[in-house]
Amino acid sequence: MSQEAPGRVAVVTGGASGIGLGVVRHLRAAGHQVAALDLQDDALAAAAADLDVLTAQVDVSDRTAVDAAMDRVRSELGPISIIVTSAGIDGNKPFAEISADDWERTLRVNLTGTFNAVQSAVPDLVAGGWGRIITISSSSAQQGAGNRAHYIASKGGVIALTKALSYEYAPLGITANTIPPSIIDTPMSRDSPEMGAHLDAVAGMTPVRRLGTPDDIGAAAAFLASDAAGFITGQQINVNGGWYM
């Protein structure tokens, strides 16, 4: 049995809220040092106080800001080994009503934001000869759903990007996997105009008869970030209670 190397450095985008915060909790519990990058300043401050994590207020679609945050992580915590991308925005509109701005903004945050964070961190993973890239996509991109074509296209891009990275980086000791959650009980799903009022019904239709939680995703991400998951790459790790949406 190999021993888990303690205290690797992990960066989690969207780490102040919902799924990202669940991932931060589980990576901290696994003994890693964690930096949480997010737009939400107050929530970042709360995470820093509760979980002893480095925080940086960053828009992941702003490459200069992302690069500056990664440099801060390197100088304060050391080389990055684990990058988890959870920062994202929702989208709820019929296809015919999606404006060019809606489309561009959703792709810029969800897909380009993932590209920015991973590309900015990955030189450390390569230099260390060990790394974990974990993206948060969406089961809606596996199954399709109405009234969210821009969101679903962005998350389909995240799945495809992750698969591409798995091929390129596997020979260098770096795995790349995506977790496509179904409905998880977070501020995003509670605020959703389509889903927010129907979460109890969603829970009832889910085979496990409950909504997913940020801890469900955090536990899976912590496993993917571990030494034990070194032979898993290029995969969509479905954490969805048996339900695709």
Ligand code: NAP
């Ligand atoms: P959440 O609670 O809203 O958390 C997302 C965090 O990312 C928020 O703190 C948000 O800040 C931040 N963020 C948004 N845009 C950002 C940007 N440009 N730069 C940096 N941070 C930014 O949502 P969640 O439910 O945990 O979602 C996390 C990820 O899971 C998202 O990518 C989402 O698409 C995906 N997902 C969620 C579900 C679900 O049911 N909840 C299902 C499938 C996939 P603001 O609040 O200020 O925007």
